[in-house]
Amino acid sequence: MKNVVVFSSNTCPHCVTAKEYLSSKGINYVERNIHEDPDARKELMKNKIMGVPAIFIDDEVIVGFDKVRIDELLGL
Numbered sequence: 857m858k859n860v861v862v863f864s865s866n867t868c869p870h871c872v873t874a875k876e877y878l879s880s881k882g883i884n885y886v887e888r889n890i891h892e893d894p895d896a897r898k899e900l901m902k903n904k905i906m907g908v909p910a911i912f913i914d915d916e917v918i919v920g921f922d923k924v925r926i927d928e929l930l931g932l
Contacts, residue, residue, distance in 0.1 A: 858930060860885035863900055863910040866892075871909040874921045881932055 860878065862885050864871035878885050888896035890908060900910055903917070911918045913929040926932070 857884075858914050859912075860930075861888060861912040862886070863888045863890060863896055863905075863908050863912075865890050865908050868908050870921045874909040874911060874926075877921070877923060877926070881930070883930060 860883055862871070862875055862878070864875065864887055866889065875885070875887065888899070890897040890900065900906070900908075905917065905919055907919050909919075909921060911921075911926065913926070916929050918925050918929070
């Protein structure tokens with residue numbers, strides 16, 4: 857089982873799409889909302905990531921909703 861963390865915001869339609877996609881595939885994930893969690897925003901900035909969704913799958917990161925890459929990393 858891979859560790860999946862989705863960094864999102866309240867105003868991001870692509871974040872909603874990414875979370876719905878992961879849920880539809882039965883993938884459990886942890887959501888970190890940058891509007892509600894200042895530490896989540898700091899963590900993204902520390903990693904030089906300025907956009908959401910930022911999807912961490914184990915040690916890999918996908919910025920934006922890239923279904924093909926998500927499927928590759930999750931073996932779907």
